[in-house]
Each structure stands twice: as C-alpha cells, then as structure tokens.
Amino acid sequence: MYKQKIAITINSDFDRGKLYDEFILLMKSLRRTGQITGGFESPYIAENELICYQTTLEQNSLDSIYNNEWVNLRIKNLEEGCNSKLTIEVLGEHIPFYKDICACDLHDSYLLFTTYLNEGSAIECGSCGGSVPIYKIKGLTDKERTDIESWEGDYISCDSLNMGCGVGEKWATKQMSDSKSQLSQAGRELCKRITELTGVSTYYYLYNYRAISIAKDKLRKCPSCNGDWLLNDKWLGFYDFRCNSCKLVSTLTSRS
Numbered sequence: 403m404y405k406q407k408i409a410i411t412i413n414s415d416f417d418r419g420k421l422y423d424e425f426i427l428l429m430k431s432l433r434r435t436g437q438i439t440g441g442f443e444s445p446y447i448a449e450n451e452l453i454c455y456q457t458t459l460e461q462n463s464l465d466s467i468y469n470n471e472w473v474n475l476r477i478k479n480l481e482e483g484c485n486s487k488l489t490i491e492v493l494g495e496h497i498p499f500y501k502d503i504c505a506c507d508l509h510d511s512y513l514l515f516t517t518y519l520n521e522g523s524a525i526e527c528g529s530c531g532g533s534v535p536i537y538k539i540k541g542l543t544d545k546e547r548t549d550i551e552s553w554e555g556d557y558i559s560c561d562s563l564n565m566g567c568g569v570g571e572k573w574a575t576k577q578m579s580d581s582k583s584q585l586s587q588a589g590r591e592l593c594k595r596i597t598e599l600t601g602v603s604t605y606y607y608l609y610n611y612r613a614i615s616i617a618k619d620k621l622r623k624c625p626s627c628n629g630d631w632l633l634n635d636k637w638l639g640f641y642d643f644r645c646n647s648c649k650l651v652s653t654l655t656s657r658s
C-alpha cells in the first residue's frame with residue numbers, strides 16, 4: 403500500500419468552504435471506487451492549498467483510467483473552482499504492509515471479506531488470497547460499489563462491537579456468524595450480484611467463535627443446505643469450510 407498526497411492550489415476568489423466540501427466529495431468518490439482505501443484522512447487548508455494524505459492499494463491507484471464519472475465530475479468542479487490543476491504525489495510505501503495485492507490475470511473466485519482491522523479491499527482473490535482493488539473488477543456498476551462500501555462499513559461496525567466485548571457483542575457476533583442475519587443476507591445478495599456481473603463465483607464468509615470443541619465443530623454442516631463443507635486442507639491458508647453450492651466459507655472455532 404502507498405501513501406499519497408492529493409492537493410490543489412486555490413487561484414481564485416471562489417468560496418473556500420464550497421471548495422473544501424467539493425474536495426471531501428472527491429475523497430468519498432475515490433473511496434467508493436476503491437482508489438483510496440481505509441477510512442480517509444481529513445483534508446486541510448494551508449495558505450492557498452487544499453491538501454490531504456490518503457492510502458492506496460497500488461502506486462497507480464489514482465490514475466485517471468480508474469476514475470468513474472463521479473470522480474471526474476468532482477475533479478472538474480474543483481479545478482474550475484480553484485483555477486488550477488489537481489496534483490497527486492506518491493510519498494512512499496505504507497508500513498506495516500497488510501496483505502499482497504492480487505496480480506492474477508484470471509480469477510477462479512472472489513471472497514467478500516473484511517475485519518475491523520482490514521486496510522485492504524473487501525474483495526479477496528480466491529486464487530492467491532490477495533486483496534483485489536475494486537476499481538480493477540470489471541462489470542461492477544456504481545450500485546455494487548456503493549453496496550460493497552456499505553456492507554463493509556456495517557461489517558466493521560459489527561466486528562468492532564464484537565472486539566469491544568461489551569455493548570452489543572452477542573448481537574454483533576450473531577450478525578457475523580448466522581447465514582440468515584441481516585448482515586449476511588445483504589452480503590450474500592451482493593456476492594450473487596458480483597457473480598452475475600463479473601462471471602466470477604463470489605463466496606461469503608461466516609465468522610465462527612463458538613464455545614465448542616474442534617471435534618464437534620468439524621461435524622458442523624453448511625448452515626444453508628446442510629451439506630458437507632469441511633475441507634481436508636485449509637483454503638488460501640485460512641478457510642476450513644466451503645460450500646460450493648451455497649458459496650459460503652467459514653473457519654473452525656478459535657474459542658475452544
């Protein structure tokens with residue numbers, strides 16, 4: 403991942419508050435296309451310059467080839483309002499490095515997966531396990547990009563309650579573990595649409611932190627079709643369960 407400086411000089415008398423708002427909207431649009439990742443940092447104004455520092459998955463994540471119409475519109479409005487050009491500068495590689503970025507030409511499958519600590523993409527590659535930048539997934543519309551972003555936010559909120567071990571922990575854990583919870587239903591529906599639009603099977607992960615023995619956990623069946631789903635070897639070094647018909651994956655409990 404990389405740290406990048408995005409800035410623009412204000413060479414006009416245009417209302418600075420409005421320019422600042424437009425700059426924030428540009429960051430939100432870049433977050434939605436996956437061109438910036440994680441929670442974006444607040445921009446600030448220093449003398450005549452609007453500045454922010456953001457994290458990207460790749461060195462060239464901010465290339466205009468990955469822009470959608472909204473990103474282009476925000477840049478156009480900003481450049482007209484400021485009477486100058488937006489500048490982008492790669493400052494350096496982000497430390498610590500979270501996960502490799504997928505470089506596969508073809509994908510056997512994707513996984514919709516995140517955690518409260520995830521700084522990469524919410525889409526994982528089923529071939530290499532790397533993070534797949536959203537802007538590189540062909541076939542998605544703004545609707546899916548928006549839904550990925552909101553599912554990701556909801557999942558991280560649940561995982562944060564889960565990690566807080568206090569308010570809402572039980573409810574949040576159920577949202578993440580139960581294949582029929584509101585969170586899982588939204589996630590699974592999204593996986594179906596990603597599959598239809600990209601032609602790549604997309605799996606949904608169910609969290610598992612049950613107070614049962616590993617031996618008993620291994621007897622668990624797929625919660626959707628009740629079929630066998632335990633794998634002989636972990637998939638991508640992480641997943642212990644996978645149902646190819648229901649497109650669900652899970653791990654053995656880490657609580658026993």
Ligand SMILES: [Zn+2]
Pocket residue numbers: 504505506527528529530531532
């Ligand atoms: Zn890959």
Ligand SMILES: [Zn+2]
Pocket residue numbers: 624625626627628629645646647648649650
């Ligand atoms: Zn199943």
